[in-house]
Each structure stands twice: as C-alpha cells, then as structure tokens.
Amino acid sequence: MSPTVTAMLPTLQAGFDRPARRALLGVQCRDVADGRVVSDGLQLVLHDLWQPRPTRQARVLSANRSGVFALHDFPGIRSFLTPSEADNDAALALDDLGSPASPDLPRFRLTVHDTLNRYVDMALTPTLGQGLWGPLDGAISPASLSTAWPHVPLYSAATRTPPIGMASLRTELRSATHPEQAIAWAHLRLMLNGIALAEGVSDAAGRVLMVFPLPRPREGLPQGSPATAAALLDWPVTLQAFWSPDRRADLAQGRVPDLDELLAQAPVPLLQHAAPPTPLGTLTLRAGQTLLVASPPSSFLFVAD
Numbered sequence: 001m002s003p004t005v006t007a008m009l010p011t012l013q014a015g016f017d018r019p020a021r022r023a024l025l026g027v028q029c030r031d032v033a034d035g036r037v038v039s040d041g042l043q044l045v046l047h048d049l050w051q052p053r054p055t056r057q058a059r060v061l062s063a064n065r066s067g068v069f070a071l072h073d074f075p076g077i078r079s080f081l082t083p084s085e086a087d088n089d090a091a092l093a094l095d096d097l098g099s100p101a102s103p104d105l106p107r108f109r110l111t112v113h114d115t116l117n118r119y120v121d122m123a124l125t126p127t128l129g130q131g132l133w134g135p136l137d138g139a140i141s142p143a144s145l146s147t148a149w150p151h152v153p154l155y156s157a158a159t160r161t162p163p164i165g166m167a168s169l170r171t172e173l174r175s176a177t178h179p180e181q182a183i184a185w186a187h188l189r190l191m192l193n194g195i196a197l198a199e200g201v202s203d204a205a206g207r208v209l210m211v212f213p214l215p216r217p218r219e220g221l222p223q224g225s226p227a228t229a230a231a232l233l234d235w236p237v238t239l240q241a242f243w244s245p246d247r248r249a250d251l252a253q254g255r256v257p258d259l260d261e262l263l264a265q266a267p268v269p270l271l272q273h274a275a276p277p278t279p280l281g282t283l284t285l286r287a288g289q290t291l292l293v294a295s296p297p298s299s300f301l302f303v304a305d
Helices: 246-252 259-263
Strands: 025-031 042-048 058-060 068-071 077-079 108-114 122-124 152-154 167-175 187-192 195-201 207-212 234-242 270-273 283-286 291-293 301-303
Touching (some): 122 152, 167 195, 234 270
Antiparallel strands (some): 234 283, 270 301
C-alpha cells in the first residue's frame, strides 16, 4: 500500500502576507527647483527602438504611492532576474524580437511628458533590471536637489507658473548669426560664487524658465551705516550655456534629444550685444523680481554660434 501524499497549498493571510513582484524598471521624477517628487500629470512611455516602427512596442508606466513609475512586463522580455534569483528557466533573457540598426543604438528609450505643461519634455536611455534607475545617479542636479536616490530631473517649462516664494529667470535664446532661428535644447546654469544656483533647458522655441529658491541674504556692512534690507537682497550672478549645432537636426526632425546628449554639450558664449559681439557680463538677481535676460535692444538673448 502506497503512502498517502497530502498536497500543501500556500495560503496568503490578509494583513500578514502579500505577493511581491520585481519590477523591470523603476523611475522617480524630481523637480530641480526644490527636489520634490512629482508624479501627477506625468506620462512616462518606454519604447523598444529595435523593433520596426510600424510594429514598435511601447508601454506606459504607472506610478505607485511613492511616486515611482514602475514597469513590470514588456513584450520580448521574459525576466531580468539574475540566475541566483531566478528559477532554472527564468534567468536573464531577451526574446529575439529585433536587432539594432547600428551597433550603438540602445534598445530602449524612455520619454517623459508633462500633460500639465510645467516641465520640458525629456528623453532618456534607461537600463532595465537594476531597480530604481536615474541618469548619472542624480549627480547632475543643483544643490537643492541633492539626494542619494537615483531620479530623473524635471526642468521647468516656459509655460509653468513659478510657485509663490521662489525666484525665477526667463530668457529666449536666438542665434546671433541668424536671429530668426531659436537655440533649442540648450542646457543653462545660473551660477552664484561658483556654485550652480539653478539649471534649465531651452524648449523647441528657445524659451527658458528657471525656478529656484532665493539665496541667503548677503551680510551687512561691518562698518558705517547699516545696509538696508533691499540692498542685502540682491546677488551678482552669471549665466552659462551649453549647446551643440547637432540640436538643429533634432529640431528639424521633431526629436527630443536624450538627456545625456544635452548634458554633454560644449560651452557657448552668451552675448550682451550681438553687434559688435560682446560677452554677457554679470547679472543682478533681486528678491521679488523675475530676472529677465536679453541682448538689448532685442528681447532675445543671443548665442554666439
């Protein structure tokens, strides 16, 4: 007589057990102005660039309660678990659903679009299977956004209404040699005493908005009459720009360049006057006033391209 075999079926207990599912990708987005996690109004879409365009797969990521956009499955990916974590047939694997048009073409592209028009559109090349992911591990952001967690920085769009109590800078970049041409997808930094006070990216029309906390008030005069409060609430700042002529091709194709490409651009001079070309000098940031930067008598700020 054969022994009786009793099947053991695992049962989850409400309040004690819950199923855990490892995500292929996790992305958290933060406002560069104040480091706040943003998920409302954002649309994150992952595209498979190796597949033919008519049948190219795309997947919209959903945000959890912590503001992390997660991807749990994608056509062509069986598992990104390492062999030590996976079963025998569930090791790291990609189905053969396509091949790159060139050896340097990454497989996946992540686009970030704000349906509320607060942030500039973003494109990234994510790495799947590493949990929470962010470009350069967040090392690209100003001091106000310092965090140990990887994240995607969100740069203010010109259509954003700056929050109350925050400082702002506005400008519109144009080519010094062809004033009718916008300088799109430039990366800008506002510097105070050698430290990045704010960062921004110009949109397809060359418009820039930086939103950032005001610096600490300057110290009063050690001798003589006390400085007025207004005199202590202005700061000498400088504006830096980084841009490449390759962005013209991106603009012509209606393509949002990858964030890594934007941050790798070379410095370009900003001009106080286009004719004769005069470098942009020190600017004055004042509390309670938007810093408007232009090349008089024009309402644009010209870039020496």
